[in-house]
Amino acid sequence: MENIIELKKVTIDYNLKKYSLRAVSEVSLPIKKGKVTALVGESGSGKTTLATSILEVISSPGVVDSGEIIYFGDKVPFDITKLSEHELNAFRWKDVSMVFQGAQSALNPIMTVYEQFEETYRVHHHRLPKAKLVKQAKKKTIELLNFVNLDPDRIMPMYPHELSGGMKQRVMIAFSLLLNPKLIILDEPTTALDVIVQGYIFKILKRINVEMGISMLLLTHDIGVVAEFADYVAVMYGGKLMEYGTTRQVFKEKLHPYAKGLIESTPSLLSDIDQMKPIKGSPPDIRNLPHGCVFHPRCDFCMDICKTIEPVDHMLGDHLVKCHLVEEVDAR
């Protein structure tokens, strides 16, 4: 299957005054065209840093140290990390857009919903004559707000504080579609919302994915949402990609102990309450990552080799697992 973006050995450092932190190390990840890829990880796992590198908007002082991010959406594939600031401005939002975490703070509080849509539209279509531009921007805004089931006449003149959390998030989703991007990055799009609204937002997102054919990269820590919504899953831990495969491969084969632990420790309406067990310990400090496999101090299947040698990426078909246990399966 075709990729829309391919990350190749991407390493991202935060260069602080006294030392530098490696937030993401050598992550290679394909993002499939027209599919939903979920990037799962806890706070500090580097998932937001990795996703923002696609738009080259990593929060300062983070920089892509090495690696390539190839974008296949245009006629000729190109490396995003090599673009100039000018080229990046044209690329952002038009090719890849993002729905940021906390829609509450992502909208400008002193602009109406329509003004924000028009502003972005204007910047990307600055050659159009004004009258034509306003007409087009309005038409597009109405179309998109309708698509996310908001009443354009009511919403367009409103300020963000007049909207509820679910409505703001839907405005943000409509906003991300403004320039017909090929990929949308969704950073925890429903964390602050109630379950019923969450279900509804994902319904809309699924429609966008299927009807408009837009690829999505979903950043989340909610295993339930992943199972319901994603086609592919990438699991990150301590800045490294631990597992990548189809949702079914990751959830059913349960090859990586971390992904397995996450799935089995998530309370759900179906799970057997007495069988559930938490993952021991707590997430690693990226200033001081453990030697060998980053997950070994918390792993129930830890062997001697895990403490000293970092596992390589094992490919079982198209299913990537970074774990020494898989090696043993191979040997047999």
Add this chain to the structure above:
Amino acid sequence: MKKLIELKNINMVFSKRGTLLKSEKFFHVLKDINLDIYEGEIVALIGESGCGKTTIGRIVTGLQKPTSGELRYEGKNIYSFLKVGQEFDEYRRYVQFVQQDSYAALNPVRTIRQSLEAPIRTHYKHLNSRQVDEKLNGLMALVGLVPADQFLDKYPHQLSGGQRQRILMARALSLEPKLIVADEPVSMIDVSLRLSILKLMSDLNQKMGVVFIYITHDLSTARYIANKNRIVVMYLGEIMEEGDAETIINDPLHPYTQALISAIPIPDPDYAKLDKELPIKSMEMESLDKRTPGCPFYPRCLYADEVCLEPVDYVFRDKRRVKCCHLDKVPAFIPIRKLKEQNDNA
């Protein structure tokens, strides 16, 4: 079982001050809440944001006085015996609160030791330093932070979210309370640590008999912790359904509970791909100032008619109560497990 806390006809009205042009507005945040909390149990209070669940928590802990109604502790009305300062302190000692945001709940310029010591020194004046130290060590062991010395002299920002949540739990336990109100204690911590905090709470409940009121919007964690206990479902300041946890989750009677349960994502791709239509009219909760005297769920309910505009009484059915006037009209809920079986057969 003995009743520990009784809420009797509790009403809470917040007012928004008027201006020159606008008249004063009133918001009926809690309406006729009746709820008994028994010794030794865990009660999960569930609802969406704005349903009044946190307000109940604040009333139970004595942080907020209800507009009307009685709050009874072991049979005594709190607000009549609370006039005496000392007894009020006693009540506050027995009922403790664990907040959602563990970072905001701890003083950033105090070490963990200082934060934990303060309540102990206030309430147990007879203890000397060595005894206080012993007590601290005991508490830290209880919440699973060992060796204690490794944590006591740190500042809150040096600990992880899960560790801070355990510190809050230790602080709540330090005065040997009978009841702890936990307001979304796991919603802000990492997924891999949530289960261990929930486990800690149910262990404390079983070993020490501490009663928990677990406030959450997440039915899956509520099911885990209140497993053999009770779930209370709230909507716009009213209790819509209350009963045994497994019964409510497998056979919810109220249309709102049914919608709430159907909306929860199932972490299993086999179930996830089933297309579930939410049995609800609109996604957003109505605002409080538009409520009618009747059923608060009326505008979103699929089964509503004019009858629902009149005040609704509770219906008692197999050990639970439901506030709905059309129980016979609401179809039986199909649990997701069954839905999948039907789907597989088809």
